[in-house]
Amino acid sequence: MGFLDYVSELCDCDWHLWYSSKKLKKHKQLQTVEIKVKMDCEGCERSVKKSVKGMKGVTQVEVDRKMSKLTVIGYVNPKKVLERVRYRTGKKAEFWPYVPYDVVPHPYAPGAYDRKAPPGYVRNVLDDPQYSSLARASSLEVKYTTAFSDENPDACVVM
Numbered sequence: 001m002g003f004l005d006y007v008s009e010l011c012d013c014d015w016h017l018w019y020s021s022k023k024l025k026k027h028k029q030l031q032t033v034e035i036k037v038k039m040d041c042e043g044c045e046r047s048v049k050k051s052v053k054g055m056k057g058v059t060q061v062e063v064d065r066k067m068s069k070l071t072v073i074g075y076v077n078p079k080k081v082l083e084r085v086r087y088r089t090g091k092k093a094e095f096w097p098y099v100p101y102d103v104v105p106h107p108y109a110p111g112a113y114d115r116k117a118p119p120g121y122v123r124n125v126l127d128d129p130q131y132s133s134l135a136r137a138s139s140l141e142v143k144y145t146t147a148f149s150d151e152n153p154d155a156c157v158v159m
Contacts, residue, residue: 005074015044015077022061028057028075028076028077029075030059030074030075030098031073031074031075031076031078032067032071032072032073032075033071033072033073033076033081033095034070034071034095035069035070035072035081035082035085035093035094035095035096036068036069036091036093036095036096036097036098037068037069037070037071037072037090038042038068038092039063039065039068039071039089040093042065044065044089044091045063045065047088047089048063048070048085048089048091049061049063049070050088050089051084051085051088052072052081052084052085053086055072055074055076055080055081056076057074057075057076058072058073058074059073059074059075059155060072060073060074060078061073066118067118068116069096070085070093078095082094084096097122097123098114098117098118098122098123099120099121099122099123099124100113100120101120101121101122102119104122109153114119
């Protein structure tokens with residue numbers, strides 16, 4: 001038995017298991033994180049962009065000051081991105097709460113319509129249990145609205 005064998009038995013290091021456990025570690029998925037942050041000037045825009053630019057896993061950062069929207073693309077955790085923006089800028093930040101107007105069945109239902117929303121967007125109420133019942137059409141409503149629709153071939157032609 002040589003000196004190296006003796007030392008390797010003392011250390012009892014199994015490099016093969018260590019390497020394979022590192023290799024099997026799950027990788028994060030590519031995600032798009034949209035955050036609403038109020039920005040008034042170019043300085044605010046720069047500080048918001050700079051706050052997430054150096055994060056590990058970030059591949060692309062886009063800032064739309066007019067819509068107060070920050071878009072981060074990369075292999076990141078959305079909660080960590082949100083916390084980082086809040087911590088580094090000191091501004092109130094939240095996940096992007098709006099969806100396009102066409103996605104919500106009743107965009108003017110209470111809770112869906114938001115005056116602060118950008119043009120063509122309403123609040124995403126389909127995920128919120130408090131307002132989701134108001135934003136969805138019941139079967140009775142659908143029945144009556146399609147009875148007088150031009151798209152329905154069996155519709156009433158009273159109009």
